[in-house]
Amino acid sequence: MSYFEKLKNPKENFDPYNPDSLQSSGYENKLTLYHADILPFIKSSLKFKNIYSVSYYVFNLIFVVCLIFYSSYFYGLNNEFKDVIYYIGIGFAGAFLLLPLHEWIHGLAYKFCGAKKVNYTADFKNLVVMAIADRFVVNASQIIFVALAPFVVITSLFLLALIFTGSPYNLTVISIIVVHTSFCIGDFGICAYIKQNQNQGIITYDDFENKVSYFLVKKD
Secondary structure, three states: OOHHHHHHOOOOOOOOOOHHHOHHHOEEEEEEEEHHHHHHHHHHHOOOOOHHHHHHHHHHHHHHHHHHHHHHHHHOOOOOHHHHHHHHHHHHHHHHHOHHHHHHHHHHHHHHOOOOOOEEEEEOOOOEEEEEOEOOOEEHHHHHHHHHHHHHHHHHHHHHHHHHOOOOHHHHHHHHHHHHHHHOHHHHHHHHHHHHOHHHOOEEEEEOOOOEEEEEEEOO
16 A cells, blocks of 8 residues: 555544544544644753754755855855845745645645535734644544645755746745745644654644644553
8 A cells, every 4th residue: 555545545543523432442542732822842852852854944044055055155156245135035925925835735745635515714923824624533644744744845846946037036946945845834743743742652643622632542
């Protein structure tokens, strides 16, 4: 069975559409995460030393260094400093406009895994936007797929765009990649937490109405 087939048809001992049956299926609650507390949770999760926490910082470092070098190169082509700021600014603004696309990709990934409905919510005070498959249970592989899908798709598209765009627009494209990657902090944080507990058979689901997410592991 291929990776994508396993995402669509995971062989698990629980009903993904009935989270109330998880305890009788051998699972117990490990963490109840209220969405109002998601930022401290993400910061804590990124302190774990695993592939997802490290990758988040590595990707950010690589793209920021690329932006610095290309900005220096662009400025060295007899461009004024205000031109550098202008094209970087367009990229920063463009990254914010990508937020609906980012969440829509999360939603598509959820539906690919079998979710029947996806809701979208935003907490602009804490700069948190979420795609939520209400009461749909996903395993570790599925939630990592859902979490990283926007980063993989959007980053790949804009890296490809660098081939077809020349100066000065490459500066804008790189800026978009930098800001969007930083926006993926929640996605990588979730993955870092899942990875840290993957050997316990961790699964998760969201309760849209009560604004809470549950993480469960197999009972000993």
